[in-house]
Amino acid sequence: MGTTAQEQQSLHAAYKRAKTYSQKLEGWLLLQGGFGVGKTHLAASIANEAAGHGVPTLFLTVPDLLDELRATFSDGEISFQERFDEIRSAPLIIMDDFGTQNTTEWAREKLFQILNHRYTNRLSVVITTNLALEEIEARLRSRILDPSLVDRVYIQSPDYRTPMNQSGREELSSLDLHHDQTFETFSLREREKLPSEQARSLDEAFKAARAFAEHPRGWLMLGGSYGVGKTHLAAAIANHRNSQGHPVTLVSVPDLLDHLRSTFSPASTVSYDRRFHQIRNSPLLVLDDLGTEAMTPWVREKLYQLFGYRFDSKLPTVITSASTPDKMDARIRAWTDRELCVRKLISAPSYRGPR
Numbered sequence: 001m002g003t004t005a006q007e008q009q010s011l012h013a014a015y016k017r018a019k020t021y022s023q024k025l026e027g028w029l030l031l032q033g034g035f036g037v038g039k040t041h042l043a044a045s046i047a048n049e050a051a052g053h054g055v056p057t058l059f060l061t062v063p064d065l066l067d068e069l070r071a072t073f074s075d076g077e078i079s080f081q082e083r084f085d086e087i088r089s090a091p092l093i094i095m096d097d098f099g100t101q102n103t104t105e106w107a108r109e110k111l112f113q114i115l116n117h118r119y120t121n122r123l124s125v126v127i128t129t130n131l132a133l134e135e136i137e138a139r140l141r142s143r144i145l146d147p148s149l150v151d152r153v154y155i156q157s158p159d160y161r162t163p164m165n166q167s168g169r170e171e172l173s174s175l176d177l178h179h180d181q182t183f184e185t186f187s188l189r190e191r192e193k194l195p196s197e198q199a200r201s202l203d204e205a206f207k208a209a210r211a212f213a214e215h216p217r218g219w220l221m222l223g224g225s226y227g228v229g230k231t232h233l234a235a236a237i238a239n240h241r242n243s244q245g246h247p248v249t250l251v252s253v254p255d256l257l258d259h260l261r262s263t264f265s266p267a268s269t270v271s272y273d274r275r276f277h278q279i280r281n282s283p284l285l286v287l288d289d290l291g292t293e294a295m296t297p298w299v300r301e302k303l304y305q306l307f308g309y310r311f312d313s314k315l316p317t318v319i320t321s322a323s324t325p326d327k328m329d330a331r332i333r334a335w336t337d338r339e340l341c342v343r344k345l346i347s348a349p350s351y352r353g354p355r
Contacts, residue, residue, distance in 0.1 A: 260275060
């Protein structure tokens with residue numbers, strides 16, 4: 001699937017405006033568009049150009065930015081206020097994946113304080129987001145819509161990672177990106193000598209995933225903090241089923257929502273109804289990173305419809321999430337609490353590779 005002339009023009013215009021911004025670093029640059037259109041690539045190019053000219057630059061995904069602030073509460077090396085001042089006062093900050101953070105009251109307030117400070121002081125900001133403007137919180141949207149400061153660029157292009165369906169799998173799935181994540185390559189981390197409870201949680205999650213891969217019935221939810229192997233096990237299930245010729249869709253929740261939003265574009269070749277039908281009827285659906293999406297009313301309703309349909313239809317579903325149950329939307333949490341769903345929490349710490 002090649003790009004149309006309109007899409008090529010959109011990409012070229014975005015490149016030129018990003019290039020111009022990197023040379024002047026004046027005001028704000030907002031890069032909008034769907035998954036895989038090159039927003040992060042352009043933002044990183046701006047960061048590299050600025051750093052090459054000696055401009056102190058912070059490049060952070062918004063979830064990581066918030067995690068860094070939270071970490072200061074338990075890290076004695078730097079105080080919250082020091083890190084907060086560093087972020088909001090840096091000469092250039094690039095906020096990637098705006099909208100994928102959990103929209104708690106605390107997170108909303110910190111983001112507003114950072115952006116409001118930079119707005120008031122006219123400090124340079126680059127933002128990339130998959131969200132439509134109406135999905136952004138009103139206080140932030142009022143600043144992002146200020147044409148005297150902000151240059152908005154919308155990139156209209158297909159996902160460059162999957163330009164065509166060469167593998168025979170439907171285009172929503174990102175399984176090709178996880179082809180090396182199998183049960184054989186998964187580490188139970190015996191050499192780390194984890195505490196018995198942590199080692200047991202890892203082993204139980206592994207066995208549950210293997211059993212589900214052999215006989216996918218009901219739902220399997222894999223929980224735990226970032227980097228503990230949830231995505232690896234979910235991808236291993238998908239790769240095992242795919243190797244046996246069974247259709248499977250593996251997609252992160254933010255990307256899934258982007259695919260749905262993209263159908264509203266006049267250039268879309270697929271209708272929203274067809275895309276949603278394709279997702280909710282997948283013989284095996286693997287949803288990665290539940291909880292990293294911006295929980296707007298529209299997102300909440302779409303997830304509720306998707307989960308409700310698959311639960312009622314008893315369609316096999318695998319979910320990974322770093323969110324604790326108390327932080328999930330109540331209607332979504334209700335399905336993961338029922339008998340149809342097996343939940344495995346990995347309590348081991350983040351895997352850092354062999355020592």
